[in-house]
Amino acid sequence: MTDRRKFLLSMARSVGLAGIGALVWSSVLEESVSASLLLRPPGALKEEDFLKSCIKCGLCVSACPYDTLKLAAPGDKKPMGTPFFDAREMPCYMCEDIPCVPVCPTGALDESSVSNDGILDINLAQMGVAVVDSYACIAFWGIQCDACYRACPLLDEAIVLEYGRNERTGKHAFLKPVVMPDVCTGCGMCEHACITEKASITIIPREVVMGRAGDHYVKGWDEQDQKRVANAKAEITQTEISKKSAIDSLNDDSGLFE
Amino acid sequence: MRYLISRRITQVGIIALYILAHVYGVKMLEGNLSSSVLFGSIPLSDPFAMMQMFFAGSIITMDVFIGALIITIFYGLLGGRMFCSWVCPMNIVTDAANLLRRKLGISAIQKRVYMSRNIRYWILGLSLVLSFLMGLTAFELVSPISILHRGLVFGMGFGFAVVLIIFFFDLLVHENGWCGYVCPLGGFYSLIGRYSLLRVEHDAEKCTECMECKVVCPEKEVLFMIGKSSEMVKMGACTNCARCIEVCEDDALNFSIRNYIK
Numbered sequence: 457m458t459d460r461r462k463f464l465l466s467m468a469r470s471v472g473l474a475g476i477g478a479l480v481w482s483s484v485l486e487e488s489v490s491a492s493l494l495l496r497p498p499g500a501l502k503e504e505d506f507l508k509s510c511i512k513c514g515l516c517v518s519a520c521p522y523d524t525l526k527l528a529a530p531g532d533k534k535p536m537g538t539p540f541f542d543a544r545e546m547p548c549y550m551c552e553d554i555p556c557v558p559v560c561p562t563g564a565l566d567e568s569s570v571s572n573d574g575i576l577d578i579n580l581a582q583m584g585v586a587v588v589d590s591y592a593c594i595a596f597w598g599i600q601c602d603a604c605y606r607a608c609p610l611l612d613e614a615i616v617l618e619y620g621r622n623e624r625t626g627k628h629a630f631l632k633p634v635v636m637p638d639v640c641t642g643c644g645m646c647e648h649a650c651i652t653e654k655a656s657i658t659i660i661p662r663e664v665v666m667g668r669a670g671d672h673y674v675k676g677w678d679e680q681d682q683k684r685v686a687n688a689k690a691e692i693t694q695t696e697i698s699k700k701s702a703i704d705s706l707n708d709d710s711g712l713f714e
Numbered sequence: 715m716r717y718l719i720s721r722r723i724t725q726v727g728i729i730a731l732y733i734l735a736h737v738y739g740v741k742m743l744e745g746n747l748s749s750s751v752l753f754g755s756i757p758l759s760d761p762f763a764m765m766q767m768f769f770a771g772s773i774i775t776m777d778v779f780i781g782a783l784i785i786t787i788f789y790g791l792l793g794g795r796m797f798c799s800w801v802c803p804m805n806i807v808t809d810a811a812n813l814l815r816r817k818l819g820i821s822a823i824q825k826r827v828y829m830s831r832n833i834r835y836w837i838l839g840l841s842l843v844l845s846f847l848m849g850l851t852a853f854e855l856v857s858p859i860s861i862l863h864r865g866l867v868f869g870m871g872f873g874f875a876v877v878l879i880i881f882f883f884d885l886l887v888h889e890n891g892w893c894g895y896v897c898p899l900g901g902f903y904s905l906i907g908r909y910s911l912l913r914v915e916h917d918a919e920k921c922t923e924c925m926e927c928k929v930v931c932p933e934k935e936v937l938f939m940i941g942k943s944s945e946m947v948k949m950g951a952c953t954n955c956a957r958c959i960e961v962c963e964d965d966a967l968n969f970s971i972r973n974y975i976k
Contacts, residue, residue: 474836478844485850507850508772511763512860513749514868518736527864529871536855537748537864561749561757561777562767 491533492664494540495642497525498548498581499557499570503663509564512537516556516565522549525556543584543644543659550578550609550643579610584642584659585666586615586635593656595632598622604633604657607649614640633657637666717956724800732867747801747863748854749781757781762838762902763854769845770852786906792954794907798893798900799955803866804859807877808893811884812932820885827888831935831951834901841898853898890932893953904950912954914947915970916940927958927967946972 457465489507497516500506516539517525524546528534539556541548554576557565570580586604590596608615613636620630633646635657644659671688675681698705731743732750744751749759759781768774789797799805815821837853844852854860858876865873880892893900916939923941928934936949937958959967 470836474840477837478840481840481852481856482844482848485844485848485852485855488855489850504849505772507855508767508770511749511759511767511778511851512854512864513745514736514864515745515749515751517868518744527868529865529869529873530861530876531872537860559751561751561759561775561781563773563775 489535491535493661494528494534495543495584495644495659495661497539497541497556497565498554498578498583498641499560499565499567500583501564501566501569503661506564507535507538509562510538511562511564513561514539515559515561519555519559521551521555522546524548541644543642543647544655545648547644547648548581548583548642549645550581550641552576552578554578554581579641581641581643582662584644584661585637585640586642586644586646586657587660587665588633588635589656589658590632592652592654593633594652595630598624598628598630600631601651602631602633603649603651604646607645609643609645610639610641615646637662715960717960721800721955722806725803725806728801729803729863729866732863736867746860746867748860749778756784758785761786761906762899763851766841766845766851766854769842770849771846789903789910790906791911792907793910793912793952794903794905794950795900795953796907796912797903798897799953802859802899803863804877804880804897805893807862807881808884808890808932811881812890815885815889816929821889829888829891829895831895831933833895834898834904837896838898838901857899858892859897859899894932900953906950908950909972910950911972913970913972914952914954914956914958914967916944916947917966917968918942918944920964920966922964922966924963926961926963930957930961932957946970948972 492503496503496506497520501509512527514527517527524541525539526532526541528536528538528540530536532540534540554570557567557570557576560567567576569582570576570578572580588604593601595601602617605611605615605617615633615635618630618632618634620632622628622630642659642662646657647655647659650657671685674685728743728747732746734740735742735744741754742752744754745758747760748763749757752758757777757780759778761782764774764778764782767778789795841853844850858880861873861876865871884891884893888895916937918939918941921941925940927940928937931937932955933949933951933953936947936952939945939947954969956969959969
């Protein structure tokens with residue numbers, strides 16, 4: 457075999473092997489970041505950008521005074537080495553000075569997203585949003601419980617109580633917890649406080665659970681809402697109306713007996 | 715033994731400082747080997763991790779850039795792969811595996827598996843390409859080194875499994891398999907340390923060609939000059955672990971400073 461051929465062949469072999477490695481490696485990576493239901497520390501970038509930027513140093517975890525934050529270890533089934541918290545186990549206690557955010561060296565926890573005019577404000581955090589399971593929540597059964605309502609650091613703002621008449625007994629009231637998604641920070645104190653065996657109020661990442669009405673609908677009673685759709689592009693489609701009468705269409709048996 | 719002991723002291727000491735900071739709040743060295751803060755103010759960052767972040771499309775902050783620069787300059791001057799033999803905790807695992815391998819004589823009964831030392835550079839390249847294509851830090855998300863040092867400080871989970879894989883790979887599959895062939899971080903520091911100053915120097919006149927140094931050396935290629943010519947070990951792959959110096963009974967190997975001004 458000539459040297460040139462040998463060289464080309466060995467190069468091709470190496471590239472092929474690297475290709476196999478790349479495929480295996482990328483599928484492992486794809487799996488390892490597929491966990492979507494995890495809660496990040498306050499000020500975290502969008503999950504996609506967070507994974508690019510987090511260097512997995514654990515400085516946020518060290519800074520957390522409540523041991524809320526943890527670094528995902530093998531077996532946690534979460535992107536390895538990245539910080540997360542489990543609200544049922546230990547929620548975010550909303551420190552006013554947010555010690556976990558300014559220590560981040562890479563900007564994966566973005567200080568500006570939890571600051572108002574340069575002053576840190578934990579109430580701007582959007583770690584997730586609380587969702588109530590109205591079947592398991594005993595307040596919806598008519599039993600009086602306002603544990604989540606009382607636990608909420610934004611009392612009567614992020615969770616409000618909706619009063620209702622209990623038709624079944626005819627003489628009692630419902631006090632149902634309702635989450636205001638625009639106020640809720642996803643700290644998880646409600647989930648931590650929930651008294652049912654498995655929490656009936658759960659924090660879920662906002663991008664997973666929040667919908668979007670889109671440009672087709674406007675709140676006619678809200679002048680501000682017009683601004684939301686100011687840049688909407690109308691796409692008008694027109695279907696040609698059939699000229700035939702309805703009876704013709706009913707009597708049309710072409711193709712029926714073939 | 716004194717080099718071996720000092721290596722173990724620095725390896726364990728650095729992890730101990732991280733644990734001290736995280737668990738007991740004694741903040742001398744906080745974080746882990748991916749990124750840390752020294753004395754509450756000096757940033758230190760893994761330059762290889764920074765490169766993966768850059769390729770993934772993250773905006774590199776000043777803190778990380780300065781931290782990575784400090785580390786690059788430090789190892790660039792001192793000897794790139796000194797990270798491997800003096801800092802990296804995986805070195806303790808692979809050293810143990812290879813010691814056991816020698817004691818049991820596994821190399822003698824085993825058919826030699828051919829692996830190229832260049833695998834690490836291919837993996838290094840791949841981790842940057844995959845970081846770019848997938849928008850993730852490709853090696854950092856799976857790195858056994860990170861699993862180990864992060865685990866020691868912040869909790870291991872099932873990370874011991876990964877460490878065991880490396881141990882048995884080195885013990886049963888290939889001598890120095892992980893550190894000497896596969897690990898892209900070692901490859902990265904080999905490149906950084908190409909022109910570093912602290913080097914092992916060989917004196918061929920004192921050498922009796924017992925070849926003990928080649929037995930213990932984890933990167934045997936770098937010792938090609940043993941018994942042949944008096945020169946410095948200049949290859950970047952040398953980890954400056956000083957095992958060859960300790961094992962040499964003829965004083966034919968010693969540390970020396972590379973002199974560029976001649």
